[in-house]
Amino acid sequence: MATQISPASGRDKFVGSAQNRVDGPAKVTGLAKYAGEFTSENLAHGYVVSSAITKGRITAIDSAAAEAVPGVLKVITHENRPSVAGEAEAYQDMVAPPGAPFRALYDETIAFSGQPVALVVAEDFDTARHAASLVKVSYEAQTPHTDIAALQDQSYDPPEKRGGIKTPPKPWGDASAAFDGAPIKVSEQYRIAHEHHNPMEPHASTVVVEDDGTYTVYDKIQGVANTQMYLTNAFGLKPEQVRCLNPYLGGGFGCGLRPQYQLFLAMLAAQDLGRSVRVVLTRDQMWSFTYRPGAIQTVSLGAEKNGVLQSLKHDALHGTSQFEDYQENVVNWSGILYRCDNVELTYRLSKLDTATPGDMRAPGAVTGMFALETAMDELAYATRIDPIQLRITNYTDTDPVEEKPYGSKALKDCFVQGAERFGWAKRTPEPRSMRDGKELVGWGMACGIWEALMMESSAKVTLTADGRLEVGNSTGDIGTGTYTILTQIAADALGLPMDHVTTKLGDTDLAKAPVAGGSWTAASSGTAVMKACRNVAEQAFKLARGLEGSPLANVDFDRIVFSKGRIEAAGDPSRGVALTDVLKASGQDRIEATETANPDKDFAKKYEAYTHSAVFAEVKIDEDLGIVRVTRIVSAIAAGKILNTKTARSQIMGAVVMGIGSALHEESMLDHRLGRFMNRNLGEYHVPSNADIHDIDVIFVEEEDKANPLGVKGVGEIGIVGTAAAISNAVFHATGKRIRDLPITVDKILAA
Structure with missing residues (x-):
């Protein structure tokens, strides 16, 4: 079992209370800068040319008119695209589903509508946009297949599980026989449409070429560690050659988990031209990748007249791209929310001529729970039982799948x-x-x-001689308030006012942390900050107890509290010393600690x-x-x-x-x-x-x-x-x- 590791007193001062966002002033005053707003000397601008067909091949590209426009630096297509050192790595990222991730401008093949077919790079954005309209592309079009309903007979079980996705459990009992014998039956089909994330901030990447040949990359992403991993894979770079930052995110909802193609194109152009490049996608182009996939589901419930479930069957089908097997936990929820002795859960995919779908807020659960909870409401009417009572009747305190x-x-x-x-x-x-x-x-x-x-996450904490604390790691604040809660945790841990704590996020130079998603950031990064603060607290206490004439000389660590910038004996504030005095007397200008937090395996x-x-x-x-x-x-x-x-x-x-x-x-x-x-x-x-x-x-x-x-x-x-x-x-x-x-x-x- 996990144990409390905070060195703060048992009375939380900030954690658990309502606190204003510490990043709020920067956002409402415009001081917060986003990926497409960072600049550098000699910055060029790229504009993407999108395919006019959904499926087929490019037969010719005429970029002469675009290249003749004053200020245009280059038009990059699959025909003249520079080779990249990491081609064989298939551009993998840390949340990629099984398959081969999309490679922009790789060849003449068109796999989905809006696929990038050229990048126009110019001295300024308006010139690049105008020149892009002059690029003429000829195609040989094929008939696309994007209707999941028409492809149900071609559906398949995913051959390889996507990381973090649970395959449906094996059936238990005999759901079909139990359904046939149930006095009350509900069996219906449920559908949910495709949905796009539509964050306010479009996807953008600014690649700055530094004088020493390294790169500083500002990317719209929910975790800069993923951007760095993608670039090192795709371009054969070492992590120390690419610093990635994204201090603020204008909405993600899951579409910012994976690096999108503008990142690759910006780095490609920066390497080719030897100068900094920014690429920002248009709102229309935001529809050319990741979305919540539409789904067709069938839920069949068999129950006794008193509402007790006898049979539960849930089948789901949604689409994926031709090149990746994107998967979600859609039907698994039906096996764990209610108690039932006969359950059968099935999940299938169909290949569509679209871009690969992506995680969108509560991926899989939004889809699957709509079908299950609508079916439960239908069962409530069929049995004439109040919907709440029906759910209580089938309540379980144990996970039926894991039997825990x-x-x-x-x-x-x-x-x-x-x-x-x-x-x-x-x-x-x-x-x-x-x-x-x-x-x-x-x-x-x-x-x-x-x-x-x-998830495994690290954090670094630094206490300076002026009594201020800096905490941080590479995860992102996607608008959820991560800056604020980490500040609260650290302030409580060392008994400091919140305005004495500075939290830094979204920088690969900081301690390593996972992407922000899955509702795991508070538990992951928050616990890492707690551990690092405890380390700093122990170091500070050791110094304090070693001071000449220390009022804490005979006090153990578990009998002290950190309050109002002081280390004090619990219950006796007169026996204490200020943190600033501890560092001054010890001759240190700072105390630092980096800690890593991991999930509790015993739990x-x-x-x-x-x-x-x-x-x-x-x-x-x-x-x-x-x-x-x-x-x-x-x-x-x-x-x-x-x-x-x-x-x-x-x-x-x-x-x-x-x-x-x-x-x-x-x-x-x-x-x-x-x-x-x-x-x-x-x-x-x-x-x-x-x-x-x-x-x-x-x-x-x-x-x-x-x-x-x-x-x-x-x-x-x-x-x-x-x-x-x-x-x-x-x-x-x-x-x-x-x-x-x-x-x-x-x-x-x-x-x-």
Whole structure:
């Protein structure tokens, strides 16, 4: 079991409280610089030319007109692309799925719509953009296949597991026989559309060529260690030759986990021209890579009349590219959330002529839990059992797959507190039974679940003679508040005010840490900071106790506290010494420590760790027009210790908004004749606006977990999981029409 390692007193001062973001002033004043805003002397600008077809080959490229434009330095295509030293490494990155990662400008083959076919490099951006419009490309087009429904008979089981993805467990019991014999049956197909991440900041890379021949790279990424790994692989460079930075990120949601092709093109041009190059993608080009894959799922539930599950079958199919086997945990959740003796889970892929999909906030769980939790609502109506009671009837405190108890699972408390706050007891169960004037009112609920993960992470802490503390590692703050929570942890650990702590992130020169994703950053980097702070605290205490006439001479480490910049004997503030005096008297200008934190293997052997939620949604629907308003959401979250109630609440609110988008708005529309996403802009790709968002109430249910020393589980993803299902279930309660195809739009409601 993990143990507490903080040297702070038992009374947390900052951790667990609501604190403003320490990076907030830089962001709202414009001082925060993003990947496409860094500059250097003699900076050139690259503009990508995108393919006009989805599948086929390039037969000719005429770049003469573009090259004749004053200020154009070069037009790089597959025909004149310089060779790179790491070609054989296939450009691997740390989150790549099995297969061969896409290689920009590699040959004449076109594998997906919008694929880069040329890079125009010029002295300034406007010249590069104009010249790019003059590049003439001829193609030999082939018929693309992008319709997953038409390719179901060509689906396959992934031949190789993607790192971090669990294959569906082997069936247990006899799900088919149990389903056939069940008194109550539900078996339906559920679909979710393709969705694109659409962060405010487009993907951009600025490669600065230094005088000594090394490179400083500013990249839009959720973890600069991944950028560095990609560049060293692709270009045969050593890590010390490439320093990668990304101190701020204008939204990622998963599309920033992998280096995208603008990074390769910027480095390619910088090496070829021997000068610094920046490449920024357009909003249209942001549709030419990573997205949440659309999926077709079938969920079959068999139950007794009292609601006890007898059979659970969940099958999922989604697409991947022709060159990589992208995978998600889609059906696995169905095997662990409820107790059932007969379970069969299957998951398949189909090859499409698209770019490889990518992780998008709570990948797999958003997809799979929509189907499962909608099916559970259908079962609730079929058995005439309240949806909450049905879930309690099939509740489990043990992971049925791993046959291990959960380290903590406060889902029942989520039901109780969420239902009370929402007013669920006033719900009348019959569809179309609740109204507000001319609007139908619907109340629905659903569960959420997400993995509580921790990854290996390091952190460096430096205490200086002026009593200030610097902490940091290479992970990124993707808007979640990582700068702030690490500052809180460090301030508490050494008893300092938060404004005496500086946190640095997003730099490969800092201690190594994983990409920011998976809701693991707080547990991973937070624990590393705690360990490093303890090391510094022990060093400081040793120096303090060794001072001549030290008031701490006979005090043990476990009997001291760090408070207000001092080391004091617990319970006796008069026996203490200031940290600044300790360093001054010892003649040291600083105390440093770098520590690495790893997941607790002993805990993992005994327990499983997940976050849980209960989501309650109210919708109001114009009966004549079918227009849906989500007027209230109550999201009750069980995620262990909450480090910062303000930033954590913001995380859940943002995730709920994305869940509303998934339920009612977001759909990347593929024209299967062209194999192209057609609504490649923020005018036609609908996301919720302020007018679509009303009351969002977040409850953090008290929960104690020992999966890591901080007791945290992470809140980045859990807020979106189950939200779309709760809204879908509310729509059915309001209208009596079950829409099993997301997003739920006016035409679907009117046609049902």
